[in-house]
Amino acid sequence: MxxxxxRLVVFDWDGTLCNSLLGxxxxxxxxxxxxxxxxxxxxxxxxxxxxxxxxxxxxVYGLSAADAAEVTRRYRERYESGDVxxxxxxxxxxxxxxxxxxxxxxVAIASSKRHPLVMRQITDNGIVDAFDAICGKMSDGGDTKExxxxxxxxxxxxxxxxxxxxxxxxxxxxxxxxxxxxxxGVLWGNTAPREELEDAGAAAIAETIDGLxxxxxx
Numbered sequence: 001m002x003x004x005x006x007r008l009v010v011f012d013w014d015g016t017l018c019n020s021l022l023g024x025x026x027x028x029x030x031x032x033x034x035x036x037x038x039x040x041x042x043x044x045x046x047x048x049x050x051x052x053x054x055x056x057x058x059x060v061y062g063l064s065a066a067d068a069a070e071v072t073r074r075y076r077e078r079y080e081s082g083d084v085x086x087x088x089x090x091x092x093x094x095x096x097x098x099x100x101x102x103x104x105x106x107v108a109i110a111s112s113k114r115h116p117l118v119m120r121q122i123t124d125n126g127i128v129d130a131f132d133a134i135c136g137k138m139s140d141g142g143d144t145k146e147x148x149x150x151x152x153x154x155x156x157x158x159x160x161x162x163x164x165x166x167x168x169x170x171x172x173x174x175x176x177x178x179x180x181x182x183x184x185g186v187l188w189g190n191t192a193p194r195e196e197l198e199d200a201g202a203a204a205i206a207e208t209i210d211g212l213x214x215x216x217x218x
Contacts, residue, residue, distance in 0.1 A: 003182060003203060004218040008158045009100055010149055010181075012167035013111040013118055013136075015049050015189035017093050018125075023086030024049055027079045035071055037061070049191045050169035052112035052137060052145070072140075080117065084124040090188060092209035097130040103217055106156050108133040110148035110165070114140075132156055145175040153179075166212065168192055170200035177201060184215055 014020045025045035032042060047060045054072035057063045063071060079086070100107050108131060111118045115136030122128050133155045135148040153163050165176035165183040168191045176183035185197030185205045197205055206212035 008106040008163040015168035015191040108152035173200035
């Protein structure tokens, strides 16, 4: 089934709808330096945007599970003391969501971020009513992006043929493929180059929010 014929659009949150790059990376820099890493060891902190915590710190910096858990604890303590200035939605997102709903689409979130924090950030941005389902990570122990996608589909009584994923990293594309749905990659969050999404197998790539709307509503 073509992308525009799918009635459920499942969005990733960070880097896709939420401009949280600076908030995440600045907090991670502060915490990692405080944990003992040197500035030259940090490299490209945008690698932390997308993968679930605490696993991300092991994937990117090779930390042990125990150290990754401690860094995550410190990160969350600092990050969650912030406000909406650390997680604003991208300009144009509210309009996109309204247009999708007006066209009869169902709209959901599937995030690797913990569910209570996703709910807080969506509420802070005043768009909680724009979604038919919001599914974040329920625990650090084994919950996955794939599971969040499936929860969103099931909550809305849809099938795999009804759904399309939208995300900014190859992990979104991989998770969608594992579930059995296509994924549209987006570039406006500057979290991944086009090549990352293309190599992962994105069904389409949107450079702008208007471009995404054309893909979803063609």
